[in-house]
Amino acid sequence: DKDLYSDDDIAGIVTGLAWTQVGGEILLIESSLSRGKGVLTLSGQLGDVMKESAITALSYLKAHADDLGIDYRIFNNYDLHVHVPAGAVPKDGPSAGITMVTSMASIYTQRKVRPFVAMTGEVTLRGKVLPVGGIKEKILAANRAGVREIILCSKNRKDIEEINPAYVKDLTFHYADTVDQVLAISLLPNQVSRPLKFILPEEKPEPAMSQS
Amino acid sequence: DKDLYSDDDIAGIVTGLAWTQVGGEILLIESSLSRGKGVLTLSGQLGDVMKESAITALSYLKAHADDLGIDYRIFNNYDLHVHVPAGAVPKDGPSAGITMVTSMASIYTQRKVRPFVAMTGEVTLRGKVLPVGGIKEKILAANRAGVREIILCSKNRKDIEEINPAYVKDLTFHYADTVDQVLAISLLPNQVSRPLKFILPEEKPEPAMSQS
Amino acid sequence: DKDLYSDDDIAGIVTGLAWTQVGGEILLIESSLSRGKGVLTLSGQLGDVMKESAITALSYLKAHADDLGIDYRIFNNYDLHVHVPAGAVPKDGPSAGITMVTSMASIYTQRKVRPFVAMTGEVTLRGKVLPVGGIKEKILAANRAGVREIILCSKNRKDIEEINPAYVKDLTFHYADTVDQVLAISLLPNQVSRPLKFILPEEKPEPAMSQS
Amino acid sequence: DKDLYSDDDIAGIVTGLAWTQVGGEILLIESSLSRGKGVLTLSGQLGDVMKESAITALSYLKAHADDLGIDYRIFNNYDLHVHVPAGAVPKDGPSAGITMVTSMASIYTQRKVRPFVAMTGEVTLRGKVLPVGGIKEKILAANRAGVREIILCSKNRKDIEEINPAYVKDLTFHYADTVDQVLAISLLPNQVSRPLKFILPEEKPEPAMSQS
Amino acid sequence: DKDLYSDDDIAGIVTGLAWTQVGGEILLIESSLSRGKGVLTLSGQLGDVMKESAITALSYLKAHADDLGIDYRIFNNYDLHVHVPAGAVPKDGPSAGITMVTSMASIYTQRKVRPFVAMTGEVTLRGKVLPVGGIKEKILAANRAGVREIILCSKNRKDIEEINPAYVKDLTFHYADTVDQVLAISLLPNQVSRPLKFILPEEKPEPAMSQS
Amino acid sequence: DKDLYSDDDIAGIVTGLAWTQVGGEILLIESSLSRGKGVLTLSGQLGDVMKESAITALSYLKAHADDLGIDYRIFNNYDLHVHVPAGAVPKDGPSAGITMVTSMASIYTQRKVRPFVAMTGEVTLRGKVLPVGGIKEKILAANRAGVREIILCSKNRKDIEEINPAYVKDLTFHYADTVDQVLAISLLPNQVSRPLKFILPEEKPEPAMSQS
Numbered sequence A, B, C, D, E, F: 001d002k003d004l005y006s007d008d009d010i011a012g013i014v015t016g017l018a019w020t021q022v023g024g025e026i027l028l029i030e031s032s033l034s035r036g037k038g039v040l041t042l043s044g045q046l047g048d049v050m051k052e053s054a055i056t057a058l059s060y061l062k063a064h065a066d067d068l069g070i071d072y073r074i075f076n077n078y079d080l081h082v083h084v085p086a087g088a089v090p091k092d093g094p095s096a097g098i099t100m101v102t103s104m105a106s107i108y109t110q111r112k113v114r115p116f117v118a119m120t121g122e123v124t125l126r127g128k129v130l131p132v133g134g135i136k137e138k139i140l141a142a143n144r145a146g147v148r149e150i151i152l153c154s155k156n157r158k159d160i161e162e163i164n165p166a167y168v169k170d171l172t173f174h175y176a177d178t179v180d181q182v183l184a185i186s187l188l189p190n191q192v193s194r195p196l197k198f199i200l201p202e203e204k205p206e207p208a209m210s211q212s
Ligand SMILES: [Ca+2]
Pocket: A048, A049
């Protein structure tokens, strides 16, 4: 798909890799924010495991908002929608976890997603990256789609080493154990050229704020 | 149906094209707004995929309200109802996506919908238009119904080229890759003659507004 | 049922016509309002399609409150209950649509319902009336029940013309294409003799009201 | 059950008559109020139809609160619980309708329920009483339980006339067409000896109250 | 279980008797309160009937808070959790009713539960105690567990009289017809040694309080 | 898994022991807090029993917040997410109870979890620890994973004594009857090196606070 990265100046669009009964496939994760009350909407016929994966990714971001420079008030004053086209194709499994967290981190920071990168890996709540299956099929699909760099869990390195080198010679692999390492690769430091301007209310002036 | 476009001075009524087991069919999407709190109601025996399609269309509009000149407060101060007659016929699938987004854009802007146009195509959250199936059957149905112009995804152009030219000689085709392009065709610049006057509260006066 | 119209000085009671496996039947729609927050309750073992029909009828009324002289605040300060006896009989389908909208319009305006009228027809969100099935059986049931006038969709006129004239000679038929036309026939101009006195809060005084 | 009416100084306890596969049975309806926000709780393994019957009864009372001298604020400041022992026995059907409405009217007015009365009949939202089945079996059960008076729909009179007079000679029958008539028989004019003292907030002082 | 009553200085822990396919069993009901908004949580794989039993017990307590000296504000300012170990064993039926109401009464009053007592019986909303089944098996289980006193419905007296006296010679039986009578036996007059100190907001100062 | 305890400076990560059809397994429980309104989210394909176990653990902590030095306002001003990787593996049963309560206690107190410890045991609402099954298989799994200390219910001591001493010679066992005893072992007295700084609102200044 030659226009896979044509939208690389839009925050929140990230390329994942899925494994289906008919082989590997490209899976785009789209995130968008609109003014609201912090509601999360998931669409694209996502199964239970994939929904939990998205919820876990969002909890991770909320708990690490400071590290990523995300103003905490955005979570409560904007609604997040995560959609995974194509809309009629059921999708499930935890392997889109790092793609989800990258998409959400991009939309909340308005930072650009590195172009020509694809990724696959489960995330846990504390930010560990876990290995996933179907690596060979996913890599072949990435190759066909013009992907140039792949982010994987370190524990999937052995799966790459088992693939015929001819198929991977044009690909650069990044191995990660944590979400921190994933985001260091997957997000560019600069924002998109027309970043969303967040409108945030002042915190209600409390008589006093205490730290427990 | 000779009175298909008799209501062309009402915002929110858009003609889609559906593909059923017995061939192509005209599918009208009706949107209406009433004062409320931003609740979305979907009716017409819509399946899961079609509901997600409507939710995705609405999120797209919310995230691009400025571009369309929609006052953001309308989303939170009016309830949106989208109905797809006939009420007893189950409907599903993502192909009504661009029809949904046109209907919603019309009702929120109160702009007129271009008469004698029908459309079919999936939308994604960032506003891409994806190709859909059943094109031949849909075109025949549009023809029978007096439609004069059709909006489709660019990737459906090949499906049109395979149709016997005799069937499409009276039709004008518009190919789109993005929702922007769809709306540029499907909406007229002027509002309906009796546009809804939105009653909107002032934003609560904040002690200060900050931009993150 | 000789006392079918004995309650004609109560707002919100309207006679519909249903089609069941054992023939046509009279179907009473009852609406009632009580002070609340705008909650809609539907009862009488209504199926999904009939529930959506009621919700669509209510959205239509909300969007056209001004035309009917309904104070918009009533929708948010009163709860609406629509019940369809008999309580143990499952009912479904869209054909009670115009009966629903008449019942609701009567209860919100406190206008009397025209006595000895029955009706059947689907409504859409913009207020179109669509044709329904089982017309012959419904007419026979209306006749037996002492109904004198029938409201139908114009597209059901052909179904009436196919009925043996002996069965319809005592009936007056009104054909409608829109909810406007239905209500012009089904509601009397005057209110019931003991109309509900609505207690409505003043709108919260806004610093300013803007129209978008 | 000799102590069936031993609690006749407690508001909200009313004797209904049910029809089960093994014959007629006494069915006690218990209502209780506690300070809250107007939540309705139904228990006793009630089926859908019986739940709707309870909801309809409550809507009737709310819409006719003035006629019964019920302060409207009670509905919003007290939670209502309706329980039908025995807790493990599934129950369904609309025939407990007038028993429900009597139980609720008693608890909201704190008026005593007439002792040695039992009743069966469906209610509609506008307060009509509809006939129900299983009359013979219900009457036999009432007789066995020491009931002295029975309230029924007028249209069930023929069912009573078909019963062997020996079985009904000790019973007085009251036939009703409306809830008004039912309550005139089933409730005594005086309150229970220790009536609940309702604690009600003043209505929020509005800048102005308008009547539409 | 020798430590069955080792926690007798903790409010809210009460011993019930259950009847399973493999005989009678001890069933502990645990209640706990934490600051909140009056939410009720039930756990321990409770079936529908047992859940309704708990809800009915709570409604009884709320309606009789004054009699038990419970400050009404506790219900709205504390969340109640009722758990029935073991967590993986499904439980159902109404016979834990009086155990539930004792457990809740203990936690809301912080009064001690009488040690070495077990109980079984259904409760109704007005506070009647109904007889339950499996009495013989339950008594044997109580005996084995070191229970010394049993609370039962008066109507279960005949079931006790049918048991071989050798099995019940060490047990004292209390027969009750009402929840009042149950609590008079099951709760001690004094509070636990470290009673929960309830933190309660002042009632919002109303301009005036009216009694209807 | 050599890096099982590499994250021992992160609060809320605790090692449990699970029993599956293919033997014992390590089960990590991850808890995280983010600013919110006290919502609990559970993920990792947890079954009903395991969810109730988590809810019971949280209620225990809330009721014993003072004993653990947890500021009560944290419960209402932070959302808690508990995740159990791997995300696609269904998990159920009550045996993760003490692992859940340790994980939650760690995240709310920000105290470190003792490294090289694993645990298994059901908790009840009052804080009792109940024995669980599959002990032998769980111990073998713990041994393989480099666990050095195990926390169990006292009633599981007999299961340990039946295991071949060769398999347990490198393990230290801690037997507990209460959650208090579990937490005394499982949590270290000091906080993690970068503890979460809780931002808490002052309690709304009440006109007066009363203790009932
Ligand atoms: Ca599933």
